[in-house]
Amino acid sequence: MLRCIAVDDEAFATRLLASYIQKLPGLALAGTTTNPLEALQWVQEGRADLVFLDIQMPELTGLQFLKICGHRCKVILTTAYPEYALEGYEHDVVDYLLKPIAFDRFVRAVQKAQALLPAAAPPALPPPAAPGAPAAPTPDYLFVKGDSKNKYLKLNYADILYIQGLKNYVSIHTAGQRIITYLTLRELAAQLPQPPFVRVHKSFIISLDHLRLVDGHTLHVGQEEILVGDTYREDFFRLIREKG
Structure with a gap:
């Protein structure tokens, strides 16, 4: 290890x-x-x-x-x-x-x-939690880099409608704003809880919390219509059926 x-x-x-x-x-x-x-x-x-x-x-x-x-x-x-x-x-x-x-x-x-390093030392383990101690709360937000080196924006997961990938950037859409940050869609997906966030296209992640309607292969998220990509359809509709 x-x-x-x-x-x-x-x-x-x-x-x-x-x-x-x-x-x-x-x-x-x-x-x-x-x-x-x-x-x-x-x-x-x-x-x-x-x-x-x-x-x-x-x-x-x-x-x-x-x-x-x-x-x-x-x-x-x-x-x-x-x-x-x-x-x-x-x-x-x-x-x-x-x-x-x-x-x-x-x-x-x-x-x-x-x-x-085939003979690496075993990992140091954290001390055990005291009996009856509450579990650490799961964060319900993330920080994304702003338009300067030491500027970060806090985004609550609940506010995010969908995210669009733009090469080495992503566009994060909430009800009131659009945030562009230097990050790939893959990198951001690794930070988001899944669900409610689901990859539905090579260029889109949506929040199921804000999914209003599934009409064939078209998803209505907020005021946006997003097409489910071929690669993601089977997994997406399986998830929808499980929650139906």
């Missing part, structure tokens, strides 16, 4: 990596942070076997992080800037993932790390 941490100054990026890590057997999520100094402390304390590390971060860049931590753990770099690839490999990184990170590419990078 490889103990993994995700380090990125943008919270949505750590959430995506965390969701990927939790999907794979053989990986244990040891922590996520937007603070590279905190991550460096975790590595120095021996809490991680594998680090997913962003390059462009304030206070401490990913490359500076690599120089300080040495060979205490294996590192997979994550960044939107391909020009850093060569310098990253000079520090003996396992792999270099370009954002937006597709899940299949993530899996290939992990497989490289597993080949290098």
Whole structure:
């Protein structure tokens, strides 16, 4: 079992990596942070076997992080800037993932790390909850990046009608506004509770809470009409029948 941490100054990026890590057997999520100094402390304390590390971060860049931590753990770099690839490999990184990170590419990078770390330490387990302690509440919102580096918008799941994919961007529609953010539809889908959110087309995710009418293969969501794609029809109509 490889103990993994995700380090990125943008919270949505750590959430995506965390969701990927939790999907794979053989990986244990040891922590996520937007603070590279905190991550460096975790590595120095021996809490991680594998680090997913962003390059462009304030206070401490990913490359500076690599120089300080040495060979205490294996590192997979994550960044939107391909020009850093060569310098990253000079520090003996396992792999270099370009954002937006597709899940299949993530899996290939992990497989490289597993080949290098066949005898990784077991994951550190969180302390057991006290008897009768209430379960941690499930978040009913997410934050998406705004139009500047440190600007984030809070969106309640209940307010989201549907989401449209636009190459490397998504357009999130609520009753009162439309938000454009740099994220792929696949990345956003990994963060959303399913259901009520359902992928119905290569370019659309809808909220079942706001689905007013199913008319053949046409879905009426708010004031929008969205066609169910061929690839998604069988699963969508099975879900509708189960809830009927």
